[in-house]
Amino acid sequence: MKLRQSLGDEVTVWMDASPEAVWDLVSDVTRIGEFSPETFEAKWTRGSTGPEVGAFFAGHVKRNGVGPTYWSPCRVTACEEGKVFEFSVGTDAVTVNNWGYRLSPREGGTDVTEFFRLDGSxxxxxxxxxxxxxxxxxxxxxxRTTLERMKAVVES
Known part of the structure; x- marks a missing residue:
């Protein structure tokens, strides 16, 4: 399913691991620096300590891998263990975009879909x-890079 019409897109990679094992990677925002070519670190903020709807974190981004570098405030908007982890990026008042992961068991492993969608303003x-x-x-x-790096970790 392509999200181009809704100002977004997605990539799916099959991983030889259970949805629970993959969940541990996609929902631990403090590990994103191991996988993402743009977001090189993240931390839970505003008293949040882990994945749950409403939790806050900030991602430290190096746009296009070269800059500028900035912190992006994020809020978890969907969090169903082993199935979906989604978050909005922006301020309390304005959401710029949404990112997330969907996990679907298939053939003894998991289809892991990373997606993004922009607001429609x-x-x-x-x-x-x-x-x-x-x-x-x-x-x-x-x-694709993020998912392939996660695949290498979860399958090792």
């Missing part, structure tokens, strides 16, 4: 119209 639609194809390509490549 006019400024975002205009941004996506102009820069969307380039950013979508970067995001797809980054999601």
């Amino acid at each position: 006019l400024p975002t639609r205009l941004y996506w119209l102009v820069l969307g194809p380039l950013r979508a390509r970067t995001n797809r490549s980054g999601m």
